Every structure is written in C-alpha cells, then in structure tokens.
Amino acid sequence: MSDLVTGDAVVLGLRPARLPSRGLAILLDLAVYVTGYVLISVGLTMATASLDEAAQAAVAVAGFLLFLVGVPIAVETLSHGRSLGKLACGLRVVRDDGGPIRFRHALVRGAMGIVELILTFGSIACIASLVSARGRRLGDVFAGTLVVRERVPGTRVMPVPPPPPWLAGRFTGLDLSAVPDGLWLAIRQYLTRMNQLDPQVGAAMAVRLADDLVARTGAPPPAGVPAAAFLMAVVHERQSRDAARAFRPSAGGPGSGFAAGPAPVPAPAPVMAPVPNVAPAPVTPAETPRAGGFAPPA
Secondary structure, three states: OOOEEOOOOOEEOOOEOOHHHHHHHHHHHHHHHHHHHHHHHHHHHHHOOOOOHHHHHHHHHHHHHHHHHHHHHHHHHHOOOOOHHHHHHOEEEEEOOOOEOOHHHHHHHHHHHHHHHHHOOOHHHHHHHHHOOOOOOHHHHHHOEEEEEOOOOOOOOOOOOOOOHHHOOOOOOOOOOOOOHHHHHHHHHHHHHHHHOOHHHHHHHHHHHHHHHHHHHOOOOOOOOOHHHHHHHHHHHHHHHHHHHHOOOOOOOOOOOOOOOOOOOOOOOOOOOOOOOOOOOOOOOOOOOOOOOOOOOO
C-alpha cells in the first residue's frame, strides 16, 4: 500500500505499480504509437514527394514529435492518466495526492519520457523505478505523479461456520460488552481458517482464544464444550444480537406509526423515615474473572 495522504488528512490505500506491469504498459503504448507513426509517415512521404529535401525533413521531424511526444501527452491528459497500455494492464497515473492528472503533469512526463524511454531505450526509467520505493521514474518525480494499480484482486470473505445445533441459544445471557474488537477479529480469522491449519496447532489456538474470551466475559467455562464449538456459538450469539439491534424499530420513530405523547408527570418522592447512623460495611474489591478451563490438546 502507498502512504499517500490527502489535504483532509485521509490516508489513501493505493497500490503503486511495479516495473514489470509498467514496462508491459509502455511496450503496448509504444507499439500503438509506432504503428500509427509508420502509417502516417508513409502517407506524409507520398504527399510531400514533390517538395524539396528540407521540407521533407521538417515534415518528418514534425510527425515524429507529434506522434511520439504530442499524442502520448494528449492521451494521458484526455483520459486522466489511462493510456491504452495502462488500460490493458489495469494501471493509472495519478497525482501525489491521489487526484487525476492534468496537462502540465502529462507534459512533464512526456518531456522526460523522451530522455528516459526513447533516447536511452528505457534504461534510465528502469533504474529509477527499481531505486524508488514506489516504483516512480524521473518523469513521475518531476511531475509529482504516481502510477497505481486500479484492478486489485479482491479477497473472498469466508463465512464463520455455524455452531452445533445443541449449542444454539445456550449463551443468550452472556455479557459480551467487555470483549475488545481485536479479540473478535482474531476469533473470526481463526474460525474461517481453522480447516486449513494443522489439527494440533488449530486446537491449541482454539483453547487459547476460548480462554481469553472466558476471561473477558467473566462467566465460568462451559463443561464438556469443545473450544472451537464454544467460539462458534459465541460469535453466532454476537451476530444475532447485532442483527436484532439493527432491525429493531425505534420507539416513537418516523416509521413506528405512533405519535409521541406528552411526557409523564413524575410522582412525588415518598417521605423516608430517618435512618440511624450505622457504620458502612467495608467495600471489597470486585473479584477478577478467572481464566477459562479449556484444557490444551493432548
């Protein structure tokens, strides 16, 4: 990931393109531009056959600059950094802040590309891209741009396996308010990948996670329940509570259909009899929740 930060202090999760994908995109672009340049050169040669040699040389130089310099600049400006080669490879040129490039950025990149890509056959661009931490060539450094990957393979989210039927609804009274998000994430990652782990290692991880969860909830460990099944049941209980909380209609809300009535008048407080002075009982610290009793695998 790139550590680009916008003006609003938002970190952008961009993936800089590396040398192989950038080299392939440049080769595709050069193939298209050179093909167009050859076709136009043949037409210009036939059209300027009656002119003198100086005029023909001027037309040839103008055609070279137009197709190998002007056309790439125009394409990157109009497409906001997506030439044909970059479009085929899933790349895009953006500014350092993640925004789309403009004409001045494409102009600097194109001008530096004459030296980096054409005159030195791409050697300077390759060296600069390998040295740079974000794979930038000199044209990107001077223009303040970055080539990023647009097509990133998505990761498949695996569902948490359901608990055994005999554990359904057994942990409805469990207090889950003290369980941190980091522990929930670790439990979810374990449950979605436990079939890919070594059985001995997976069992030890389940025992450790179950003991941490028992220590956070403060409830005694259930007797005779495997650690992995306990984790599944607790995660299922948490998901059920979240779903019920999300779809629970709010009282007096806009979709409830009931109008909010006047606030009830509080009843007068009853008169209490005087209490004799009694020494308060000593306050003992709350008992810390003990760790779970899941035994490690043999």
